[in-house]
Structures are given as structure tokens and as C-alpha cells.
Amino acid sequence: MPGIWVYAEVSSDGKIEAGALENLTKARELGSEVSAVALGPGSSQAAAQAGEFGAATLFASDDSIYTDFIAQPAAFALHELVKEHQPELILFSPTYDSRDVAGRLQARTGSTLMSNATDILGPDYAQTQILGGSQIVDVTLFGPDPKLLIVRPKSFEAQPAEGGAAATVVPVEVSVPDDCKKAKRVQRHEQAAAGPKMEEAKVVISGGRGLQDPANFKLLEEMASAIPGAAVGASRAVVDAGWVPYAMQIGQTGKTVSPEVYIAVGISGATQHLVGMKSSKRIIAINKDKDAPIFQYADLGIVGDALQILPRITEAINARKG
Numbered sequence: 001m002p003g004i005w006v007y008a009e010v011s012s013d014g015k016i017e018a019g020a021l022e023n024l025t026k027a028r029e030l031g032s033e034v035s036a037v038a039l040g041p042g043s044s045q046a047a048a049q050a051g052e053f054g055a056a057t058l059f060a061s062d063d064s065i066y067t068d069f070i071a072q073p074a075a076f077a078l079h080e081l082v083k084e085h086q087p088e089l090i091l092f093s094p095t096y097d098s099r100d101v102a103g104r105l106q107a108r109t110g111s112t113l114m115s116n117a118t119d120i121l122g123p124d125y126a127q128t129q130i131l132g133g134s135q136i137v138d139v140t141l142f143g144p145d146p147k148l149l150i151v152r153p154k155s156f157e158a159q160p161a162e163g164g165a166a167a168t169v170v171p172v173e174v175s176v177p178d179d180c181k182k183a184k185r186v187q188r189h190e191q192a193a194a195g196p197k198m199e200e201a202k203v204v205i206s207g208g209r210g211l212q213d214p215a216n217f218k219l220l221e222e223m224a225s226a227i228p229g230a231a232v233g234a235s236r237a238v239v240d241a242g243w244v245p246y247a248m249q250i251g252q253t254g255k256t257v258s259p260e261v262y263i264a265v266g267i268s269g270a271t272q273h274l275v276g277m278k279s280s281k282r283i284i285a286i287n288k289d290k291d292a293p294i295f296q297y298a299d300l301g302i303v304g305d306a307l308q309i310l311p312r313i314t315e316a317i318n319a320r321k322g
């Protein structure tokens with residue numbers, strides 16, 4: 001059954017991760033037969049949602065081996081499925097676990113793995129951005145199938161298919177050998193988060209060293225709570241300084257976001273930060289230095305002291321809401 005597969009992380013209550021829904025939408029548009037692969041508790045409950053977003057088949061196993069051990073069992077099982085069904089292309093989200101599985105699968109298949117794809121033009125043809133996002137390049141993927149693509153978040157909008165029936169569940173019955181159980185997950189820590197997930201938020205308001213004190217992050221939180229669907233992010237400088245958790249970091253060594261509006265507050269605009277937010281639809285920068293590099297990328301720039309400006313913007317938003 002050749003076609004395009006989407007590797008889908010699924011929560012224990014059967015919900016498919018946002019990036020996989022985006023990838024399913026794109027796979028469907030490419031016109032091939034689409035299948036999803038979900039491994040771990042909750043997977044077989046994802047059939048309705050997988051079908052809604054275009055998958056005809058869901059290869060699923062609810063075995064906790066796939067969540068108890070890191071990536072190796074999933075890569076092994078996925079390879080077994082690949083050998084049997086021979087898909088042309090597999091799409092992955094850039095979550096930590098999916099990236100890990102993609103890399104390990106590539107080592108098994110010897111096929112081409114491309115990361116940071118921003119568009120998919122065919123089963124062996126994709127696009128990405130280079131030079132800090134200033135140029136888009138077309139990439140032909142050579143080598144044996146399946147080609148493996150790690151797709152940048154928000155490259156596509158997740159859209160349900162009209163009348164998509166539940167995917168047919170094909171149970172994954174793979175016996176995972178002991179040498180794939182070397183890295184056991186001993187603890188799972190859920191970062192408590194109020195509001196939407198940063199990668200899914202429509203508006204991301206990020207703070208940098210220009211906020212001057214960790215306590216001033218509350219100005220960003222107040223602004224975010226005034227805007228429906230807004231989340232708060234950060235530059236690495238303030239994460240490294242221990243002001244906010246790593247989960248909030250945006251950039252090369254943090255998360256990539258692509259919201260409708262990105263608001264950079266007291267962030268200089270280092271390349272390593274820009275690569276994580278440059279594809280946002282609109283960028284607003286607040287910085288007291290009129291020559292800060294971030295202004296070169298901003299649709300709207302406000303030169304001034306963020307500590308003075310933020311409360312006034314929040315007040316104005318709240319006043320408009322009446």
C-alpha cells in the first residue's frame with residue numbers, strides 16, 4: 001500500500017498532536033492514499049480524528065512500550081511497517097519524540113531525511129528556508145523510499161476533510177526486541193501551562209533581557225490574558241538566566257512558532273532567535289534601541305521603554321473590549 005504516511009503522536013485520551021493534523025491535511029492535498037501511524041496508549045482511539053483529517057488507515061498500537069521507552073521501540077515498529085507496506089513518504093512533526101523516531105528510522109532505512117521542510121510539492125520534492133529564512137529553496141529527495149520529512153510547525157493549516165469517515169484501524173503487532181529498550185523513561189514532568197500551547201497560539205508575546213527583571217514578565221502575562229488565544233514566550237538570554245522555564249524558549253535551540261502575530265518585547269533580534277519566529281504572519285517589536293536588528297523584520301516597530309509601553313497597550317486592549 002504505497003502512499004504518504006503521517007507519524008502521529010497521540011495523547012492517552014486519543015487526541016492527535018497539532019503538527020500531525022497539519023501534516024495529514026497536507027498529505028491529503030497531495031492526492032496520495034494517506035495513512036497515519038500512532039504508537040502508544042490512546043492510539044486506537046484516534047481513528048475518528050485521523051479519518052476526519054484524511055487518513056484512510058490508522059496503524060495503531062496501544063502498547064505502553066512505545067511511551068515507556070524512548071524512540072527506539074517506535075522506530076523499530078515503524079521500520080517493520082515500512083518493510084511490509086512500502087510507503088513513498090513519511091511526514092513527522094518536529095516534536096522531540098517524533099524527531100527522535102525519524103532519525104532512528106532513517107538509520108534503519110538508509111533513505112533521505114530532510115528536516116525543517118516548509119512545503120511539500122510531491123513525494124520526493126519539498127521546500128525549506130535557508131540563510132535565516134531570507135531564501136526559499138526547492139529540494140529534490142533522492143535515494144530509496146520512503147523519503148522522510150520533518151515539517152516545520154504551522155507550515156500548513158490543519159483542516160478537516162469534508163465527510164471524512166473514521167480511518168480503518170490496522171493493529172500494529174510487532175515484537176520489539178530487548179535491544180530497543182535501552183532508554184527507559186523514568187519520569188514524566190508536565191509543564192503546568194495556563195492558556196494555549198505556544199506552538200498553537202494565534203498570538204505569541206515574547207520577552208527578552210530588555211524586560212530587565214523576571215518579575216516584569218507579569219506585564220507580558222497581563223497582556224496575554226487580555227488577548228484571546230495569546231501565549232507568552234521568551235528569548236534564550238532570559239531562559240539561561242533562569243527567569244522563565246526552557247519550555248518558553250523560542251529560537252534555534254528552543255521552539256519554532258508561526259502565529260498570526262508575534263510580539264517581541266525587549267528582544268534584540270539575534271539570528272538564533274529569529275529562526276524560531278520569522279515565519280510569523282505579523283511581527284511587532286518593542287525595543288528602546290531604534291537600531292535593534294529586530295526592527296528589520298518587524299511589520300510594526302515601537303521604539304521606547306517596554307516597561308512603560310506594555311501596561312498602556314494592555315489597558316487599551318481591555319478598554320476596547322469594554
Ligand SMILES: Cc1cc2nc3c(=O)[nH]c(=O)nc-3n(C[C@H](O)[C@H](O)[C@H](O)COP(=O)(O)OP(=O)(O)OC[C@H]3O[C@@H](n4cnc5c(N)ncnc54)[C@H](O)[C@@H]3O)c2cc1C
Pocket residue numbers: 207208209210211212234235236237238249250251252253254255265266267268269270271272273276286287288289292304305306307
Ligand atoms: C548555539 C546558540 C543557540 C542559540 N539559541 C537561541 C535560541 O533558541 N533562542 C534565542 O532567543 N537565543 C538563542 N541564542 C542566543 C542569541 O544569540 C542571543 O544571545 C539572545 O537571543 C539574546 O536575547 P535577548 O534578545 O533577550 O537579549 P539581548 O540581545 O541582550 O537584547 C535585549 C534587548 O532589549 C532591549 N532593551 C533593553 N531595555 C529595554 C527596555 N526597557 N524596553 C525595551 N527594550 C529594551 C535592548 O535594546 C536589546 O535590544 C543562541 C545562541 C547560540 C550561540
